[in-house]
Amino acid sequence: MIRAHTVAAVREAEAPRLTAGEPLMARAAFALATRVAAELRERGHRVSGSVVLLLVGGGNNGGDALFAGTHLARRGCQVHAALLGERPPAAGLAAARAAGVRVHEVLAAPDVPGAVVALARAAGVWVDGLTGIGARGPLRAPLTAVVGALAAEKAASPDEPVVVAVDVPSGIGVDDGALPGPVLPADVTVTMGTAKPGLLLPPAAAVAGRVEVVDLGLDGDLAAAAPAVCRLAPADVADLWPVPGPADQKYTRGVLGVVAGSQAFPGAAVLAVAGAVGAGLGMVRYRGPEVPTGLVHARHPEVVAAPGRVQAWVIGSGIDPDDAARTQAMEESLAAALAARLPVALDAGGLSLVHDDGHPDLPATVVLTPHAGELATLLTARGEEVTRADVEAAPARHARLAAEITGATVLLKGAATVVAAPDGPLYAQADATPWLATAGAGDVLAGVLGALLAGYGDAIAADEEGRLTALPARLAAAAALVHGRAARRAAGQGPDGSGPGAPITAQDVAAALPGAVGALLR
Known part of the structure; x- marks a missing residue:
């Protein structure tokens, strides 16, 4: 069974571990990079030499994307990072530059959506780290136009690139599954610690793609928090199904x-x-x-x-x-x-x-x-x-x-x-x-x-x-x-x-x- 927890429950579970200095972001970034590499192999591509575009916002998801980019660059990927937040995560940005990630200050371009789409056309994987679970309501400028342009580009060529969302596709209602504005549909969402309700609930579930949960060791912390949404797996149904016995x-x-x-x-x-x-x-x-x-x-x-x-x-x-x-x-x-x-x-x-x-x-x-x-x-x-x-x-x-x-x-x-x-x-x-x-x-x-x-x-x-x-x-x-x-x-x-x-x-x-x-x- 997949269990999804609200943003508040996730924050409460993460807080003591972050205070204790546990490297939750490092674990999340490594798992994200591993999933991107797996997606490339499953589509018949070599990891080394593949072009990856990181869409980087100003929050933790942007940091996850940048740290994942460092792992991918060290495995031979050509990694580009389009910075779309006014304050990109400093530690992630420094690590990415040190690993050879090519950083693009696209907010300074005369046509921000055009600059991002130009980078996107050369990449086989787009990593959506624009916003995270703390975002509320529709995306704001310039992300609204950027995501709209990328979604149109993706729709014109649905098989490639592959879009990997970090934690949630940017712009969805994380707790309620709403779609208040434009969203870049994901092929895969790599979500951290536990699934989020918006990944399972319609209409946002339709843009989340395949949902993969990264184990950050939060299960014990989340045990006391009732899940907000559940999704039964085949094994759950097999356990429920009335099977007749000899009598x-x-x-x-x-x-x-x-x-x-x-x-x-x-x-x-x-x-x-x-x-x-x-x-x-x-x-x-x-x-x-x-x-x-x-x-x-x-x-x-x-x-x-x-x-x-x-x-x-x-x-x-x-x-x-x-x-x-x-x-x-x-x-x-x-x-x-x-x-x-x-x-x-x-x-x-x-x-x-x-x-x-x-x-x-x-x-x-x-x-x-x-x-x-x-x-x-x-x-x-x-x-x-x-x-x-x-x-x-x-x-x-x-x-x-x-x-x-x-x-x-x-x-x-x-x-x-x-x-x-x-x-x-x-x-x-x-x-x-x-x-x-x-x-x-x-x-x-x-x-x-x-x-x-x-x-x-x-x-x-x-x-x-x-x-x-x-x-x-x-x-x-x-x-x-x-x-x-x-x-x-x-x-x-x-x-x-x-x-x-x-x-x-x-x-x-x-x-x-x-x-x-x-x-x-x-």
Whole structure:
């Protein structure tokens, strides 16, 4: 699991070590130089002779970049440093000059962005050390223009150069993942001591590239500070996934009730059921009208259409809130789940059940699964004037707000999925492929989540002391990871998203689920 800590927590952890004289910057700079050298080798280049450009600001990240440049220069790189801070770190600057780094006082140039781009065009690696974790808000002049020009240059030739960010890409919201202004997208971010929230949270996560954490020995100091954001790894999901034992049978493996689909949108029922069946559980009980029931049975004859005991519910996929009969079925199922303390995934039309305060104090065992537009609608209905653009600009803040207002756990779907409970850390999963942006994919995700909730349904229902209140958020993050991995598999990509992939449908994702789960468990 990747754990990210706030700037304040990092500062507090570093302070006693810096006071004691520990060489944290030296460790960070050596690790940064090692990563740059590795990136060159992985791209088929020799380290000796390669051209590296350091983008140096006035803070500690600029110092890290300069000290890393000294290591690279001694390994034979041609290293250039563009000084873009009024007071570049003196010790780093002296060490860089002594090692043969060519220093450029670009702030004195008539055209600062032009001077930096001219240096950048000759370099195969750009090291972004412009600002660090202490920066707030958008970049200021002249960095705004410089970063804009470099980003345009990079976009014109995305494969080279490689951009390595020091700690964080300059200009992101370090604690909240915001993008308040221009940012130079990184291919790799080498972050020091611990990940920072903005590297995992959207929208900034999209410009961080691959995140690599440098161990500075802060783990013990950070142990007392709860992480602000977590990202599950495959091993975490394998530990969570309900694997049947010799004594299990269909009822002990989890039975999921599904209220999804309608005469107008019958396919959503098929896809939600397919997600649940593909993720693996004991039984699905489907509750719906004739047309979707017939389609579900045609694709999944093992699904039971009779009432009976369940351990979790999926409610709402493919249901129009204006459909009175289906809305009544949703309300009855939600009421039954709440009375029995069973976990619930409320998707699509099911979200309308919490648009007012008819359920003012939902438990965290109810998981809402909106996309950005649906979350904006929900928040507006509950008294917050929010647009889809607002949610997309600050997904984590709005997911947490919705969790606090409703009491439920919120899984906010997107390129990076954010999961928020009323308290506890956020989860941010970026396991999907862009090919997953296709109709019905959310219905499949609801089914996957429902299967996981059903596997833990009896334990959650019996948890009268609240020991498992944090579990639904973790299960929601696990569902997002498996759903994303299945989409990559269906698109022909590697588990890490490598390769261009190919178009997929929601049915392809559902079909890939057993293989994705098996790969995780192996």
